[in-house]
Amino acid sequence: MDINKLFALTKEKFASDLHLGVGEPPVLRINGKLEKMDLPILTVEEVKNIINSILTNNQKTRYEEDWELDFSLEAKNIARFRVNVYKQRKGDALAFRLIPAVIKSIEDLELPLQIKEFVNYQRGLILATGPTGSGKSTTLAAIMDLINKERHDHIITIEDPIEFIHENKNCIINQREVGYHTKSFANALRSALREDPDVILVGELRDLATISMAITAAETGHVVMATLHTNDCATTVDRLIDVFPPEQQRQVRVQLAASLKAVIAQSLIPRIDKKGLIAATEIMVGTTAISSLIREGKTHQIPSIIQTSAKDGMQTMDQGLKKLVIDKKIDKSEAVKRSLNKELIYK
Numbered sequence: 001m002d003i004n005k006l007f008a009l010t011k012e013k014f015a016s017d018l019h020l021g022v023g024e025p026p027v028l029r030i031n032g033k034l035e036k037m038d039l040p041i042l043t044v045e046e047v048k049n050i051i052n053s054i055l056t057n058n059q060k061t062r063y064e065e066d067w068e069l070d071f072s073l074e075a076k077n078i079a080r081f082r083v084n085v086y087k088q089r090k091g092d093a094l095a096f097r098l099i100p101a102v103i104k105s106i107e108d109l110e111l112p113l114q115i116k117e118f119v120n121y122q123r124g125l126i127l128a129t130g131p132t133g134s135g136k137s138t139t140l141a142a143i144m145d146l147i148n149k150e151r152h153d154h155i156i157t158i159e160d161p162i163e164f165i166h167e168n169k170n171c172i173i174n175q176r177e178v179g180y181h182t183k184s185f186a187n188a189l190r191s192a193l194r195e196d197p198d199v200i201l202v203g204e205l206r207d208l209a210t211i212s213m214a215i216t217a218a219e220t221g222h223v224v225m226a227t228l229h230t231n232d233c234a235t236t237v238d239r240l241i242d243v244f245p246p247e248q249q250r251q252v253r254v255q256l257a258a259s260l261k262a263v264i265a266q267s268l269i270p271r272i273d274k275k276g277l278i279a280a281t282e283i284m285v286g287t288t289a290i291s292s293l294i295r296e297g298k299t300h301q302i303p304s305i306i307q308t309s310a311k312d313g314m315q316t317m318d319q320g321l322k323k324l325v326i327d328k329k330i331d332k333s334e335a336v337k338r339s340l341n342k343e344l345i346y347k
Contacts, residue, residue, distance in 0.1 A: 001026075001042065003050050007075040009037070010098055014276065016133070017098070018081075022047050022091035031270050032277055044091045051085055051092055062179075072099070072161035072177070082163055097133075099163050103145045104138065110278055110329070111139065112320070114313035115264065119146045124261030124286065125218040127205075129230045134266050135279050136227040137163050137203075143225065144201060147171065153198035158188040160203050171199075178203075189213035193220070202226035208243050215240075215252070218259040232317060233263040233284035234302040237294055257295035261286045265317065267338060269330045278329055280338065282306065282317040318344050 006026055010018045015028035022044050026037045054073055055063065063069040068086040073096075075081065082097040106115055118126055126143070128136040141164040147153065148169045155171050160178035167173075174195075182188035185202060186209035192200050193216075205211045205226045218224040230236040237256065244252045263284040268277040284290060289305050292298075306314045315323075321335040322344055335345045 001039070001046055001050070003053060004075055004078065007078045007081070007096075010096070011079050015098065016277075018096040019094070020047060020050060020096075021088065021093035031274065032268065047092045047094070050094065054083070055085070070161055071179075072163065080163075080165070082161060100138070103141050103164055103166070106142045106146065109135075109138065109142055111142070112281060112283060112313075112315065114283065115139075115143065116146065117313060118143055118262050119150060121223055121261050123218065123221045123223060123259075125214065125256075125259050126223065126225045126261055127228055127236060127263045128225070128266065129228045129233075129236050129263060130266045131229065131231065134268050135277075136266065139264060139266065139279070140201060140225050140227065141166075144199070147199060147223075148173065151198075154196055155199040155201065156192045156195060156197045157201040158182065158185055158192070158203060159201070160185070163203075185210040186213050189217060193217060193222075197222055199223040199225065204228070205240075211240060211243055215255050215259055218261075219255060230265070231267075232265045232303075233282055233306060234299050236263050236265065237299045237302065253295050253297060257291040260291075260294065267317070269321075269324070269334050269338065271329060272331050278324065280317060280320045280324055280330070280335075281315070282320060283313060283315050285309070285312050285314050287312050321345060322347075 015030045017029035019027040025039045073081045073083050080099040084095045128139045148171045153171045155173045157175045162177045205228050265282040266279045307316050318341045324330045325335050339345050
């Protein structure tokens, strides 16, 4: 089976993902739903041949040692993909995430325009959160592209793997990939502080060392943008604090209260016109009230502050869903599925 033809078909059908695995035909994710392609079932040998055709010798060695591998791949004249190769019960399998060639703007993504204000921050932590496949990287790419156009800064990205390719505009951008240009997120962050950065993008806050270094970098006069796998803003704050040992958590709350500038929690929802997906967002801004709640360990009160702080650019996920329904961008039934306050959606 010709992998380049599958890549071309993925792009042609506007699919977000391509799945290949033994015992199944190729599968595409289109508008959030998996669709089996009308193609033959893949054999063990076919999947192995595909893997061997796209991995370098170094990658093959790493895959055999670790049994799973993340990397980016450029299919010439087609598209770039984020790839994960892994082993499963029937044999090897691959998941390809299509990376758009063009970085969309905040307006193109139809995100709340208050997000554009984050470009003006000169220091602090900006987080995009949500489940896998919720568009976190796309949102941060849009913010970073705006910084690239409007500021004159040094931007360093630390990713695993590199997804969006950023060309220098008004900024200098250096993109580093874990496993190729650095040994770990934490090492790269530590090194970045000696590389005269203004903005640091961290692909994912995965562990204690990375989170600790990210907070330190945000405290010391840098803008740090990162993603985290949490579903809402309050949970995000708890996750950042809970990763530390109990005896350090009080100090971390103080640090986070001072450095956390914004959290965007998002979920992708099918559009009512069936032309793809749109992000519903919850937005928290690090106002004095939010900072006080973080410092005092009262994160359970954060949703109430968000709900009543529209003037500061905040909104709850339910308010975001309601606006998308009013604007006729998503169906009310889709909003209700994801809402905590279903009465708000029905009003």
